[in-house]
Amino acid sequence: MLSSIADRVSKGVQRYLPDAFVIAVLLTLFVFIVGFFTNPAEPITLFKSFGDGFWTYLAFTMQMVLLLMTGMVLAAVPFVRKGLESLSALANTPNKAYILTFVVTAIAYYINWGLAVVVGAILVREIGKRNQKAHFPLLVAAAYSPTVLYTAGLSSSIGLTVATEDHFLEDMMGVIPTSDTIFAPSTIIIFAVLFVTMPIFICFMAPKTNIKPYLANEMNEKKQSKEPETADTPAQKLERTPVLGITIGAIGLIYVVSEFINGRDLDLNIINLLFLSLGLILHGSLGQFGEAFKEASTSTSPIILQFPFYAGIIAVLASSGLGQMIIDGMISVANKETFDIFTYWTAGIVNMLAPSGGGQWALQGPLQVPAGMELGVEPATIAMAVGWGDAWTNLIQPFWALPILSVVGLHIRHIMGYCFLLSIWVGFVTTILLYFLY
Template structure:
């Protein structure tokens, strides 16, 4: 029955859900409209907020672009491709394909969400090649859906923020150690329940017929050749492995030294690690550069759409719309239900402002003092915001863009399955939050 429901929902979504860029523009216009209604006396401030905020994500955008490029280039190395192929070959049946993809990506999300973006995308592509009986959009959904688990992992933006000395809410809630957030028994239980039940739910959604297999994206063939200049000094420099090995070794020394002095895993470290390994393992700088060119087209949606979401977040903050949503939820909550309402509020705000750190900056100053007045533990408030932020990532195209870019699908292809998963995750997490916190 669930498979039939999933098939109907997926078919409906594919008909009515537009491209992810269209969704970003519609969300922008919706935020402006509500902003005008909320604050009609100063409409020009919304335009200023949008323009000023439009470029806030430039650094993050470039980090994500490099994350995808360096990850894909590293995956193109023969030894890495062989290893991924061996792992993917374990998925001998469609159900094994869904479960393997989900579990491996979930473990990667637990370690670091940036690492998981590349691991999930490349793994699902390799599994799809080897298991043509697996429904590929559902397989991609299985690789993307573990994004709801990152808030309990080692790179949890909110969990790490509140554990940092002198964080912006330290005067209100103090320093909250990770033992009370991401390593708290309640967080571990929620993580474990979702880790077990989500792949089962995915398997029940698998279509019985109308299998849509993986289709390899065509890579334009290069024109011309360099045979007549094969012995030129320039081409010898392009083809020698020495330059790449030496340059990559410099990057690896830097990475090792950073870890030795206590630096945590972050996007910059992952990028320079992937870049360095790619330089060392590719046979030449020329081969490395060509791999980058072939992967570059996959990053265009990120470059185009991330600035629009930065503008949306700025308008959401300046218009007072975000505060109105939060205040409305707080007004009907009590001590027993506060974390649940916080979770729902965070899920709603995340649809418009898909950024864990940005959402905590918006929601934390309002949610934490109100909860503490009711006697709610600030650590549980922080995790409720984190779970809510991760929950609606399932139906927010922002974080799906990287994996969709790599595998060549549109958001409409996976949104139906992600929507049903979001319902399941929302119900399960709501119940657990109510009884555990």
């Protein structure tokens, strides 16, 4: 029955869901229209807040782009890529294909969501070529759906933000160590339950007929390998020597290790430097690293294009009072026992308009944290509830699916039907666990 439902939902989504950039523009217009009704006396305020907010998160955007690109470059290291290709040979049945894709990509998401994008893309392409019985859109959905787990991982935007000194809410909630957020027992339990149940749900959605196999896309299948040039000139020798990459990468690793020894917690900057340094060392030369970085950059263009629009939306949500209305409405019916659940639901709703863990935290944190603390809720718990809600509706907000889709050559409408049904399951399970664990 679930397979039949998934098929109908998928067909409906493919018919009516527009491009992700169109969705971003429609959401922008939506918050403007609602904002005019919310604050009709000063409509110019909305235009000003949109323009000012459009560039507010440039630094954070750069951090997110680097997080994606350094992860993708690391996944492009030859021995990592070959390992993924060998791993794909294990998926000799459709169900094995879906489960293997989910499990491997979920592990990658735990390490770094940028790494997971390329790990998932390479894996589904290799599995798709070897297993023509697997439904390729569902295979891609299986690679993308572990995005709901990233909030419990090492690249958790909110978890790392609140662990970073001088973060914007430090005066209110202090610096929260990752031992209280992403490494807390409650977080680990939620992660484990979703990790086990989601691939089972995906297998039940698998279509029995009309299987769409992998179709080679010339753009995606095109090999970028070139014949290595003979290092005749001094300039070419510098580009191809492994010494420079290993040396500068080692400098970065020494810094990272020394910071951990001195008690520094994980944050966005340290994660970026760690993956950048590993990539420099493992790629063998600055020329090879630069080529991998150049190829990775093509998948970041939708983020660079759309992120400012969502930053503008966040600013309009704040200036119009719409964001506060959503949050206040939830808080008004919450108590200490249910605050985290309502925070989770609210974060899921807000994420549809502002799909960025860090950007959403900038909007929701200043309102959610003092309200929760007044009820006696721990700040770390509030942060993780927002994080789980943000990750939950990433399944049905196309923004973060853009990089992997650009790599595999599919459109958001091809996978969104399956992601929609998964979001129902994830929302149900996480709500129950939040109630009992937090």
